[in-house]
Amino acid sequence: MKRNKIALSGIALLGVGGLTLAGCAGGGSTDDGTDEGATSAAIITTNGSEPENPLIPTATNEVGGGKILDAIFAGLVSYEADGTPVNDMAEEITVDDPQNLTVKIKEGQYFTDGEEVTADNFINAWNYGALASNAQYNSYFFEDIEGFSYDEDSELTGLEQVDDYTFTIALNKPASDFALRLGYSAYYPLPDAAFEDMAAFGENPIGNGPYMLDGEGAWQHDVQIDLVKNEDYQGADLLGGTVDVIDAIPPSALASFESDLGERAVNQPAAVFQSFTIAQNLPHFEGEEGQLRRAAISMAINRDEITETIFQGTRTPASDFTSPVIDGWSDSLEGAEVLEYNPEQAVELWAQADAISPWEGTFQIAYNADGGHDQWVDAVSNSIKNTLGIEASGAPYPTFAELRELVNSRTITTAFRTGWQADYPGLYNFLGPLYASNAGSNDGDYSNPEFDDLIAEGISSTDPAAANELFQQAQSVLLQDLPALPLWYSNVTGGYAETVENVEFGWNSVPLYHQITKAE
Incomplete structure (x- = not known):
């Protein structure tokens, strides 16, 4: 099978001073129509930074780790380029009143270890993130849920499972934008395997998003992390071409990148x-x-x-x-x-x-x-x-x-x-x-x-x-x-190679990788 890979590397490794945004060549075709050299085909190389912490959603509140988490996990909702929320793992989110929501998850969605995503995966992940003794940076995002405590370990009593794919959220006070928040990484689900050894999980996370780690050693600390397409992800269509995309032009190139790249320059x-x-x-x-x-x-x-x-x-x-x-x-x-x-x-x-x-x-x-x-x-x-x-x-x-x-x-x-x-x-x-x-x-x-x-x-x-x-x-x-x-x-200042189409940057400066296609 042809695999799509993202290499999220440090900006110093990209050679962006010259703004060379060349894509990597794919392998030749075999007799049965599949591609040789599959692991090097359709590579997107983009800039990033070494995550501050292991890749646990509730432990990450900085851009370097967040960019990777957003690629390997999927939440209840995601956001379109203009920030409009759309359902992702959720089939339906109902705001029953300002303090109560009902969430129904789509059936037949899986983590990359084969476990099906259910209501429990969200409830358990949120309880882990909220637990005072776990000292998670993103615990604040559970503050509005009934049962939350900063001072002692307390279960989020506001989370209640209705059935395998449905749970309710009871808030301790009205939070008018709570449904809008649910695409943020703090609210991602976790598989059962995470709770067996959270430290080990953070080094080799198992997600449910459009990409997954490319095997053992995929995260080369302070160098790059290699991700490949998750074939089981049922969100938007993934890319079908080869491209390098960058979303952070260095100061030394800001004066010339728009003239150098023309319509392929991004400044929004x-x-x-x-x-x-x-x-x-x-x-x-x-x-x-x-x-x-x-x-x-x-x-x-x-x-x-x-x-x-x-x-x-x-x-x-x-x-x-x-x-x-x-x-x-x-x-x-x-x-x-x-x-x-x-x-x-x-x-x-x-x-x-x-x-x-x-x-x-x-x-x-x-x-x-x-x-x-x-x-x-x-x-x-x-x-x-x-x-x-x-x-x-x-x-x-x-x-x-x-x-x-x-x-x-x-x-x-x-x-x-x-x-x-x-x-x-x-x-x-x-x-x-x-x-x-x-x-x-x-x-x-x-x-x-x-x-x-x-x-x-x-x-x-x-x-x-x-x-x-x-x-x-x-x-x-x-x-x-x-x-x-x-x-x-x-x-967001960036650019992309001339061999690709449908390159769009979202409201939060991150490229929408799943939309990118290769120009014929």
Whole structure:
């Protein structure tokens, strides 16, 4: 059989500096019409990054691992290019009322070890992800289900199996976008084999999605991971050709990639937000002094100049904490002027903070050196240094995993780069998981009861317009406190070979691999 393979490799291995996006040649035909050289045919080589953790859906909240999980697992729903949810594993999802849902799964869908996907696979996976002792990064996504507890091991009593293919979800409070969330990786099912040895499973996961690992040794850590077509997946049609696709043009090529690739260049808005975080406990960044210094630093950053010179216009200066491609986005929030370059006001605010406690030391922004962040970090640091007259610089760490280890253990002593690629196309997703008290991705340990109350009221509203208004009010609180400093929204910048057709990038910047076909 001809096999379709994806090699998700590190960007340094792709030779993207020259933008050579050649596909790999397939083997010749045999007498019976099948292809020789099957394992090298129809290869898509795309960029990626080493996952921070083993490939367990509830343990992964970063892009490198998420891209792979989205290829090898399938959830109850998936999202079209514009973010519209469509049923995948689910036959039907019924919102009985704002706190109760009924999910019916399609019969005859399988994990790659042959186990059929049933209601239990979702219930067991979600209970594992929610269990406090399992310390899963994505446990926050089960917070709204009855029985959830941050403090002790507690079964999600809101999950109840009706029959082999049907289960109900009872929420402990209204969550108007809960059905929309169900395509995110935290809600993927797990096979029974996962619970025999979760650590081993994370190194060689068994999924139910369009692709699966290509045997033992498929994941070559820090090099690449090889995936092949899952013949049993019953979702959209898979690719039928050969292509290299890239979804992250490096800064050195941004000036020329559109002219080099012509109509094969991709430069479109995506649900990706970039920032850096100053933890609440850092010296000089607590209380009133910290609020003044955060605002001063924000106003000291010339976002327009940096997005134009470093990113060649492929980034847009941020005016909020979300993304322009998400319904409810606004560029006129109360307090958004703190995100505008205003050197005079920045100096004045810094002086007010010095009157509380004189500044000493160097302001640094930590980043992973393997992610191509050095240019913008240097530019932001220089903008802060030149405006405020303080020492400011980047603090590089060799790998993403090393940086995240310090962030997750709360031992990092500097500001650090952060960002968000949306899990599902909803405004709340940019706010609750990052800034709600105790949220799983609240890296700076921010907590403000006013913000918490506003997003809780918003997510409980069944009127989308009213909910978005409350989310906008919540963002005005964030603009006062600046738990993270918004920088810019990212476009997806990529390209593809001239031998393929139907290449489309989704709302979240990820190529829709299953749609790609080879041009005759």
